[in-house]
Amino acid sequence: MSDRSTRVLLVDDQALLRMGFRMVLTAEDDLEVVGEASDGAAALAQAAALSPDVVVMDVRMPGMDGIEATTHLLAAHPGLRVLVVTTFDLDEYAFAALKAGASGFLLKDAPPAELVSAIRAVADGDAVVAPRVTRRMLEMFAARLxxxxxxxxxxxxxxxxxxxxxxxxxxxxxxxxxxxxxxxxxxxxxxxxxxxxxxxxxxxxxxxxxxxxxxxxxxxxxxxxxxxx
Incomplete structure (x- = not known):
């Protein structure tokens, strides 16, 4: 990555959570929160206007959910990275998010430092999947073999x-x-x-x-x- 800050767009239908994420991220010199959105449709518009590097994406939102939004975002902006952050560690959400092209899947109960590290990792082209989500995905795939x-x-x-x-x-x-x-x-x-x-x-x-x-x-x-x- 270049020396410039990583531009982050926060997408979550809960304003309090967005505020919490913003407080955590703005404390980091290399991360810049450039915008917020409360649903998938707004995320598409914000991404087009603000050109973020990483989108922190909720899954369950009114209207266009995070999975559909991720699909559209990556089709329109191939270089964009999406980190899905959600309360739900259900298999279908983890798998759907990753299949849609998300570069990571993190749970909202993760420590703030883990969120910061995950954003940096996906911005650098790496991938992040919460360990317990990985275990559940393994079990799901094993059942399908x-x-x-x-x-x-x-x-x-x-x-x-x-x-x-x-x-x-x-x-x-x-x-x-x-x-x-x-x-x-x-x-x-x-x-x-x-x-x-x-x-x-x-x-x-x-x-x-x-x-x-x-x-x-x-x-x-x-x-x-x-x-x-």
């Missing part, structure tokens, strides 16, 4: 979407599916973080993925990531 495919599905070996990957890239992809950071992947495979970053970029590029969140979703869909990994 076809039992008859057995070990082949568990390794993603039969899924043609993964065919462009080399053996090393498949290992990196599997590690992404576990939610490991670059540092953790580097330790596991005894690589430098710079090398891991290069591998991650190639994996995302070959698979046509926007970011690490989409890599996690695809890993679950293909069975590369499973509960307990």
């Amino acid at each position: 076809p039992a008859e495919d057995g070990a082949a599905v568990a390794t993603g070996a039969t899924d043609p979407r993964l065919s462009p990957l080399t053996a090393r890239e498949h290992e990196i992809f599997a590690a992404l599916g576990e939610g490991l950071t670059n540092a953790e992947i580097a330790r596991r495979f005894v690589l430098s973080e710079a090398t891991v970053k290069t591998h991650v970029g190639r994996v995302l590029g070959k698979l046509g993925l926007r970011d690490r969140v989409q890599a996690v979703v695809l890993a679950y869909e293909t069975g590369v990531a499973t509960p307990g990994t």
Whole structure:
């Protein structure tokens, strides 16, 4: 990222929560709250007018909800990053938000420092998913895996979407599916973080993925990531 502040748009139908988020974020030198919106339609208009870098998006709002708004926002502004922050950790909301292109999913009971870190992470092109949401998503995907495919599905070996990957890239992809950071992947495979970053970029590029969140979703869909990994 450049040295300029990260421009943040707050979208939530509760004014008190928006005020709380604003107070937390304006205390940070590298974050600037450029606007607020109370529903998805207003968020689209504000994003067009203000050109934020990150949108902090609620899910349940009157009129256009956060999932629909995320879909429209990313279609109109491909470089925009969306961090979904919600009270609800229900599977359908987490999965729908990530499938819509959100770069992160955080719960509103997260500590203020975690919100700040999450905004910085998604602005830098990384992905953030609350740990308990990740666990629930793993359980959901496990229930969907076809039992008859057995070990082949568990390794993603039969899924043609993964065919462009080399053996090393498949290992990196599997590690992404576990939610490991670059540092953790580097330790596991005894690589430098710079090398891991290069591998991650190639994996995302070959698979046509926007970011690490989409890599996690695809890993679950293909069975590369499973509960307990």
